[in-house]
Structures are given as structure tokens and as C-alpha cells.
Amino acid sequence: MNKPILYGLTLEQLSVWLEEHGHKRSRAIPVWEALYRERVTSFEAMTGANAAVVELLKEHFVLETMEEHTRQESVDGTIKFLFKLQDGNLIETVLMRQKYGLSVCVTTQVGCNIGCSFCASGLLAKSRDLTSGEITEQIMKVQLHLDRIGKRERVSHVVVMGIGEPFDNFEHMSSFIRTIKDAKGLAIGPRSITVSTSGLAGKIKEFADSDLQVNLAISLHAPNNELRTRIMKINKAIPIEKVLEAMDYYCERSNRKVTLEYILLRDVNDRREHAAELAELIKDRKQQVTVNLIPYNPVDEHSQYQRSEREVILDFYDELKKQGVNVSVRLEHGTDIDAACGQLRSKQIKGA
Numbered sequence: 387m388n389k390p391i392l393y394g395l396t397l398e399q400l401s402v403w404l405e406e407h408g409h410k411r412s413r414a415i416p417v418w419e420a421l422y423r424e425r426v427t428s429f430e431a432m433t434g435a436n437a438a439v440v441e442l443l444k445e446h447f448v449l450e451t452m453e454e455h456t457r458q459e460s461v462d463g464t465i466k467f468l469f470k471l472q473d474g475n476l477i478e479t480v481l482m483r484q485k486y487g488l489s490v491c492v493t494t495q496v497g498c499n500i501g502c503s504f505c506a507s508g509l510l511a512k513s514r515d516l517t518s519g520e521i522t523e524q525i526m527k528v529q530l531h532l533d534r535i536g537k538r539e540r541v542s543h544v545v546v547m548g549i550g551e552p553f554d555n556f557e558h559m560s561s562f563i564r565t566i567k568d569a570k571g572l573a574i575g576p577r578s579i580t581v582s583t584s585g586l587a588g589k590i591k592e593f594a595d596s597d598l599q600v601n602l603a604i605s606l607h608a609p610n611n612e613l614r615t616r617i618m619k620i621n622k623a624i625p626i627e628k629v630l631e632a633m634d635y636y637c638e639r640s641n642r643k644v645t646l647e648y649i650l651l652r653d654v655n656d657r658r659e660h661a662a663e664l665a666e667l668i669k670d671r672k673q674q675v676t677v678n679l680i681p682y683n684p685v686d687e688h689s690q691y692q693r694s695e696r697e698v699i700l701d702f703y704d705e706l707k708k709q710g711v712n713v714s715v716r717l718e719h720g721t722d723i724d725a726a727c728g729q730l731r732s733k734q735i736k737g738a
Contacts, residue, residue, distance in 0.1 A: 388472050392447040394519025396564045400506050413439050422571030478522040478548055487542030492524045494559055495550025500584045501619040506685045507549040518561035547582040553589035563598050576600045586634035594639040603645040608655050609663035637674045649680040650694040661702045665709035676712040
């Protein structure tokens with residue numbers, strides 16, 4: 387049986403684990419700092435930690451469970467990593483260079499069962515959830531890459547928007563966020579972390595009741611149930627009304643705004659009348675939401691969908707602005723590589 391990765395424990399869990407194994411809880415701190423401040427890649431390098439603790443950890447844990455399989459680099463600085471897990475599965479992680487810092491998009495599941503008809507992530511059904519350690523390891527693999535190239539850069543932002551539905555892996559996703567937020571480790575601020583969901587209403591409420599205090603984005607992609615059900619089968623079980631009701635609960639409990647993600651599909655959901663309908667849908671919620679318009683990255687297997695023309699995107703944007711909606715157009719990254727989430731993984735698996 388494979389040993390679990392040490393990244394899978396929060397600082398509190400590591401402290402409790404050491405106490406249960408006969409050590410002081412305080413001995414967790416030097417280990418934690420070695421992992422996330424010094425970013426050691428071997429137990430032998432944990433020179434500031436208690437020697438007996440290091441030997442104990444070495445007996446029960448590992449510091450690596452995945453290896454780099456493929457890397458694609460874009461002219462805009464975006465890097466897409468394809469990592470191979472211990473069980474042979476492949477996952478994607480993406481580093482994006484933003485004006486405000488370096489952002490990493492992480493994957494939470496091997497495959498996806500949500501079934502959005504335009505998405506490359508769902509081309510292969512979910513086979514399992516990732517552990518919190520495997521999600522955290524993605525951040526560390528990217529950070530170690532940055533360390534190696536020697537520019538003294540650090541990951542400053544995280545988006546949980548990769549392959550899979552994060553709220554379908556709620557426990558491990560939450561543990562991962564607590565780990566990367568910890569002030570004694572990576573210290574990534576909660577306002578620099580965003581979790582995206584397809585709209586699992588019950589989990590949105592659970593998220594609101596948690597103490598995570600990070601940003602929430604909801605994939606809406608349509609202004610009415612008929613159209614949303616056509617492109618997102620999850621809408622049959624959780625229609626727009628339930629999603630918005632859960633969003634209202636989140637806003638009330640957290641006092642935070644929500645981003646509504648809207649991917650623009652040519653001649654499907656990108657007309658000016660769709661924009662007007664969307665504005666009407668959220669007219670009583672304009673103070674608590676921002677709409678993020680997303681230009682579509684075409685996927686070979688979903689040839690029925692194409693990217694909206696730039697003029698159409700701008701018309702959609704203008705209509706929302708005219709209706710008083712806070713709206714932005716997502717800056718594109720990695721358009722010269724396999725930009726769509728899950729696209730590189732799907733190609734590699736089919737090629738094999």
C-alpha cells in the first residue's frame with residue numbers, strides 16, 4: 387500500500403498526529419516551515435526539525451506522489467503541467483501570469499461527472515477524487531518549478547477551477563484550502579483564492595457555513611433553465627432558482643460577493659437578448675454579483691460549439707453594462723497551447 391503524502395495534513399492535523407505518536411504538538415511547526423517555507427524535497431533536508439520526528443514521518447509518509455508527464459509553455463508565459471499520479475492517472479495544473487501575480491489553477495478530481503456539453507474536462511468520466519495532499523502537491527510542484535528557474539517568484543493566487551467539480555470533493559478541497567492559507571506556510575490570502583462550482587446548491591450553503599472565507603464563483607452559462615439544461619445537464623437536478631437561492635444564502639452568511647461565470651458559445655447563448663435576459667434574472671442581486679464573460683476555447687470533440695466573435699462579446703458586455711450589471715471579460719491565457727481545461731489530458735490519453 388502506498389504511503390500518504392505529508393502535504394495531506396493541515397498544521398492542526400499534523401500537530402495532533404505527532405501528539406498521538408508521543409511527541410509535543412509544537413514539533414509540528416519546524417516540519418511545516420520546512421515543507422512550505424524552505425520547500426524541502428526530502429526528509430533529510432528537514433534539518434531544523436526534531437530528528438526523531440523526521441524519522442517517524444519518513445516511516446509513515448512520502449513527499450512526492452506525482453511526476454511531471456508533459457509540460458506546455460505559451461508565449462504569454464502560461465504553463466500547463468500534466469502530472470502522472472501514483473495510480474497512473476493524469477491530471478492538469480496551470481500556471482498563469484497575471485498583472486496582480488502568479489495564479490495556479492488546480493484540479494480536484496480525476497475526470498468529471500457534471501457533464502457540461504461544451505467542456506473537455508468531462509470527456510472522461512470521474513474515476514476518483516483527489517486527496518487534499520494531491521491537490522496541495524500541485525501547488526508545490528509549480529512552486530518548486532519556479533524555484534528551479536531562479537526568478538524568486540512565488541504563487542500568490544489559486545483558483546480551484548481545473549478538472550472536476552470541487553464541491554463534489556468538498557472535504558479534501560476544504561482541507562487543501564486550510565493548508566495553503568496557513569500563515570506559517572504558503573500564507574496565500576483568502577481573498578486570493580477562488581473556488582468555482584457548477585452550482586451544487588447544498589454544498590454552496592455548506593461552504594457559506596464554513597470558516598474558509600475564500601471567493602466563490604458559480605458557472606451559470608445561461609439565463610434560463612431551458613438553455614442551461616441543454617448545455618449543462620446538472621441543471622435538471624439543480625435548476626437556476628435553486629442555485630440563486632443558495633447564492634443568496636452564501637452572500638448573506640459571508641458578506642462576500644459572488645462571480646457568475648458565463649462562457650460565450652456562438653449562436654447558442656451569446657445574443658444581445660440573452661444578455662438582457664441575464665440582466666433581468668439578476669436585477670435584484672446586482673450589488674452582490676459580478677458577471678465574468680469567458681471566450682470559449684474550442685474542443686475537437688465538441689465541434690457543435692464555436693467561439694463567439696469579438697463584436698458579439700462586446701455587444702453582450704455592453705448590454706449588461708447598460709443594465710447596470712458589474713461585468714468583465716476574462717483575460718485569455720495559453721491560447722497557443724491546449725487551453726481548454728482537460729484538453730491536454732484527453733489528447734494524451736487518446737494518443738496512448
